[in-house]
Each structure stands twice: as structure tokens, then as C-alpha cells.
Amino acid sequence: MNSINLMNHYKKFKKDIEERFSIPLHYVIFGILLIMWFLNIPIDQLISFLDDDFKFKILYAFSIVYNHILLCTLIISFLIFIIIMIFDKLNMNSFVPPDKEYVDGTKVSINYMSAINRLVNIYILIFTKYWIYYFLALVLINNGKFIYLNETSIYLNNIIMILNVVLLFLHIIRSIFVLKMPVDDLLLRINQHELEEYYNILNEKNGYVIVKPEYRKMTNYYLLKIDDRCNDSKFYKVINKSKSLDEIIYNFDYLTNNL
Structure with missing residues (x-):
């Protein structure tokens, strides 16, 4: 099975889970991980075929972000501030290239609010979806224990874990009460x-x-x-x-x- 077919199967599985249970797939994964981690089930055997050096390089790559959570917050906040200053306060919209229309019926334009929304979404993903993937790597490689993080970052990441547990609980509650009606x-x-x-x-x-x-x-x-x-x-x-x-x-x- 090539990578394209694998990605198509993943997208179909993701859509099926989210349509049927009204819970994002990454929070389904997170819930399963928490159970396995709490019960100390050795799921690290699933990737035992990988080289240890390669596996810990994966954790190190994640730690570049999650060991600098405050710095990421400052960078994204600074970028949002600069965008607002340039386009809103300094009124630089006149220098923006005009909209372009293509033969397929689409139109491309530059909108600073879209840039701000994307930065905010990235910031939210760092704390939610991407952090869950980080936790998945920790459970598979290092028994769920943080590594390559300083004490402050470990404390912040524990707070992020609690935040995601709360969000998981809210998703479960919502899925129980959600009502889907055919149209x-x-x-x-x-x-x-x-x-x-x-x-x-x-x-x-x-x-x-x-x-x-x-x-x-x-x-x-x-x-x-x-x-x-x-x-x-x-x-x-x-x-x-x-x-x-x-x-x-x-x-x-x-x-x-x-x-």
C-alpha cells in the first residue's frame, strides 16, 4: 500500500469516526492513549522495529516547540501585532496587490484578517491537536515521560495535558447530547x-x-x-x-x- 492510498484510508477513517461519534479523531486517540498509559500497557512494542536513535530524534524535534511554549506565544503574538499595525493602524492596504480571478472560477485576494486567523489557529493547534501527537510519541517512545524539557516546560506541558483532558471530557459530553437530524x-x-x-x-x-x-x-x-x-x-x-x-x-x- 503506497502513501497516497494510506492517506486516503486515513481520511476516510477520520471522517467516519467524526461523523459517527461527533468527537475529533485526535481526541479519540488521546482518550485511548490515556487509558493505555494509566494501565501501563506496553504499546511501545508497536514501533519496536524503529531505531532508538531515530525515535528519540522525533521527541527532540517536538521538544523544540514544547520546550519553548512561552517563546512561541510571544512570537505569534508579535506577528499578530505587526500585521495589525501594518494593515489596520498604518493603513497599508493600498499597497496590497489587486484580487486575481482564475478560469476555474476562483478568486485569490490578500486579507490580513485571514493571516491573523491562521496564526491563531496554529497557536490553538499547538496546544491541542499537535500536543496530542506529541503525547502519542511520548507514550510510544518514552512511556509517556517528558524528555528534553526544562522544569518550567514540564510544568507548562502538564497544564496543557490537564487542558486537553478537560476538552476530551467536554467532547464526550457533547457527543452524548448532540442531536443529528436528517435533512x-x-x-x-x-x-x-x-x-x-x-x-x-x-x-x-x-x-x-x-x-x-x-x-x-x-x-x-x-x-x-x-x-x-x-x-x-x-x-x-x-x-x-x-x-x-x-x-x-x-x-x-x-x-x-x-x-
């Missing part, structure tokens, strides 16, 4: 992205498509037709929907001149 009766159109991400294509011919939602226990089958009125992106009109696949197939065959 089949309201569905009139499906765009290309939604079709590729959330539906299984069962048949396709002459601009007509039979699809089935991927993450529904009880669902309708849909007969779609390409909507030629939308030039900016590809949309499909819902021609028919039914819980009976035979009904949809009959309608599909009729429209594609198979009957």
Missing part, C-alpha cells in the same frame, strides 16, 4: 465537493447520477442531474429521492434511454 426532505441541490465527500456514486450516465449518502444508517437514494445553469461550480439537481433503490434505478434507466 433529506429539504435537499434540492448538491455541489461537486459535497458529492465527492459525503456520497457514494452508484451509477452515472449522460449527466444523471445515482448516489447514496455515506454516513446515514437509514437514508434515501438520490437521482441527480447536472445543473447547467450554474457556471461558477458544478451543481447537481435532485430529480428524485426514495428509500427504494429499485425505484431510483427504474427512473435512471428511463431518463438515460435504457428502457
Whole structure:
């Protein structure tokens, strides 16, 4: 199995977990890790084939960030401050290149708020998702014990662990109370992205498509037709929907001149 197929399987597994349980995959991993770490299960055997020097280089690479949490906070805060000063306070927007439109219907523009949002998201990921991967590496390589960190950083990382335990608990509580309701009766159109991400294509011919939602226990089958009125992106009109696949197939065959 090559890396592309492995990544596709991972994305499908991630989507399946998050759709079914309403918990981010990295927090599912974190919960399993906490149980194994608490019970002292030797999961380090899973990567016993790797060279020890290579494994500890991985921990050292993580420690470059997590041994300098305060410095990372200062750097990101400084970058946000500089961006706000340049674009907002000094009104440098006039020097920003104009928007560019491409033949595929997309438009590219420079927006300083997007840069700020990305920096904030990176900062949040450092404390949540990326830290969980760091903890995964610690459990697999060093029995969950911090290494290459000074005393202050160990203290801060313990606080981050408590923060993530609280977030895990909140995700679990939310998943218990979350209510998902089907919107089949309201569905009139499906765009290309939604079709590729959330539906299984069962048949396709002459601009007509039979699809089935991927993450529904009880669902309708849909007969779609390409909507030629939308030039900016590809949309499909819902021609028919039914819980009976035979009904949809009959309608599909009729429209594609198979009957």
C-alpha cells in the first residue's frame, strides 16, 4: 500500500469516526492513549522495529516547540501585532496587490484578517491537536515521560495535558447530547465537493447520477442531474429521492434511454 492510498484510508477513517461519534479523531486517540498509559500497557512494542536513535530524534524535534511554549506565544503574538499595525493602524492596504480571478472560477485576494486567523489557529493547534501527537510519541517512545524539557516546560506541558483532558471530557459530553437530524426532505441541490465527500456514486450516465449518502444508517437514494445553469461550480439537481433503490434505478434507466 503506497502513501497516497494510506492517506486516503486515513481520511476516510477520520471522517467516519467524526461523523459517527461527533468527537475529533485526535481526541479519540488521546482518550485511548490515556487509558493505555494509566494501565501501563506496553504499546511501545508497536514501533519496536524503529531505531532508538531515530525515535528519540522525533521527541527532540517536538521538544523544540514544547520546550519553548512561552517563546512561541510571544512570537505569534508579535506577528499578530505587526500585521495589525501594518494593515489596520498604518493603513497599508493600498499597497496590497489587486484580487486575481482564475478560469476555474476562483478568486485569490490578500486579507490580513485571514493571516491573523491562521496564526491563531496554529497557536490553538499547538496546544491541542499537535500536543496530542506529541503525547502519542511520548507514550510510544518514552512511556509517556517528558524528555528534553526544562522544569518550567514540564510544568507548562502538564497544564496543557490537564487542558486537553478537560476538552476530551467536554467532547464526550457533547457527543452524548448532540442531536443529528436528517435533512433529506429539504435537499434540492448538491455541489461537486459535497458529492465527492459525503456520497457514494452508484451509477452515472449522460449527466444523471445515482448516489447514496455515506454516513446515514437509514437514508434515501438520490437521482441527480447536472445543473447547467450554474457556471461558477458544478451543481447537481435532485430529480428524485426514495428509500427504494429499485425505484431510483427504474427512473435512471428511463431518463438515460435504457428502457
